[in-house]
Amino acid sequence: MTDQTLQITIQSIQNATILTPVGDIDMGNSSQLRAALKNSIDEEPSKIIIDFHAVPYMDSSGLGTLIEALQLSNQISTKLFLTNVAESVMSIIHLSKLDNIFTICDTKEIALAK
Amino acid sequence: MNSEFTIEFTTSPSWFRTIRQLIFTSSTQCGFDTRTAGQIAMAVDEALCNIHRHGYRGTFGRATLHAKATSKTDPLIIIEIYDEAKQVDVLQIKSRNLDEVRPGGLGVHLIQTVMDEAIWTKRDAGGMCLSMSKTSKSNTEHPLTTESNMHD
Numbered sequence: 001m002t003d004q005t006l007q008i009t010i011q012s013i014q015n016a017t018i019l020t021p022v023g024d025i026d027m028g029n030s031s032q033l034r035a036a037l038k039n040s041i042d043e044e045p046s047k048i049i050i051d052f053h054a055v056p057y058m059d060s061s062g063l064g065t066l067i068e069a070l071q072l073s074n075q076i077s078t079k080l081f082l083t084n085v086a087e088s089v090m091s092i093i094h095l096s097k098l099d100n101i102f103t104i105c106d107t108k109e110i111a112l113a114k
Numbered sequence: 115m116n117s118e119f120t121i122e123f124t125t126s127p128s129w130f131r132t133i134r135q136l137i138f139t140s141s142t143q144c145g146f147d148t149r150t151a152g153q154i155a156m157a158v159d160e161a162l163c164n165i166h167r168h169g170y171r172g173t174f175g176r177a178t179l180h181a182k183a184t185s186k187t188d189p190l191i192i193i194e195i196y197d198e199a200k201q202v203d204v205l206q207i208k209s210r211n212l213d214e215v216r217p218g219g220l221g222v223h224l225i226q227t228v229m230d231e232a233i234w235t236k237r238d239a240g241g242m243c244l245s246m247s248k249t250s251k252s253n254t255e256h257p258l259t260t261e262s263n264m265h266d
Contacts (some may be wrong), residue, residue, distance in 0.1 A: 027166070028128055098215070102247075
């Protein structure tokens with residue numbers, strides 16, 4: 001068995017909150033990302049950026065967490081961005097036909113500039 | 115390189131990561147490219163999550179996975195997953211409407227999209243069996259999108 005803990009670094013820059021999860025996001029730990037996103041959305045920043053540069057894999061529970069976060073952030077007009085998304089993670093987003101509902105940027109700097 | 119293995123395990127999410135790594139390795143070693151191998155591992159992961167979430171209703175049960183990967187002509191992987199969970203009507207196992215943007219219910223869609231074949235059957239001894247296969251002739255194409263816009 002493997003350790004399921006998901007490390008998430010949270011930074012605030014220019015009224016934006018940047019979350020950087022590290023490791024696979026799956027059924028065993030997506031609740032940690034959900035809680036971190038909920039806390040961030042509650043603070044009503046203008047943007048939330050999820051930096052996926054250190055996420056090699058995400059399953060449908062992680063994807064469901066992102067959909068929930070998008071719906072919550074839309075309610076308070078906070079913009080949600082996904083950045084540095086690996087091909088393996090992009091794959092599940094595309095196969096689920098959800099690539100057009102998320103704003104996906106190459107880097108967090110591009111997301112900050114939007 | 116051919117490989118074949120059987121693993122019996124508890125349907126705990128902490129095992130699923132190990133199993134998808136096994137499937138990824140078997141898939142790449144028999145000749146699948148890394149993207150396809152990752153998708154096959156994801157399909158297996160989604161199947162295991164469904165067994166845990168729906169079959170055993172979040173409790174820990176037993177499951178057995180048998181995988182056989184060959185590369186005689188083209189890469190081929192055949193995977194069977196057996197559980198002892200509550201049996202379900204196989205006609206009820208289907209993908210949901212993807213036009214509804216909501217969390218949940220994506221696992222069956224992902225399994226059926228990635229794999230060439232995915233057949234659920236009730237086992238005589240109780241529980242369910244999922245038989246899946248994939249060959250390299252049927253890669254799940256997707257153009258990578260680096261920038262896409264949404265709703266605002």
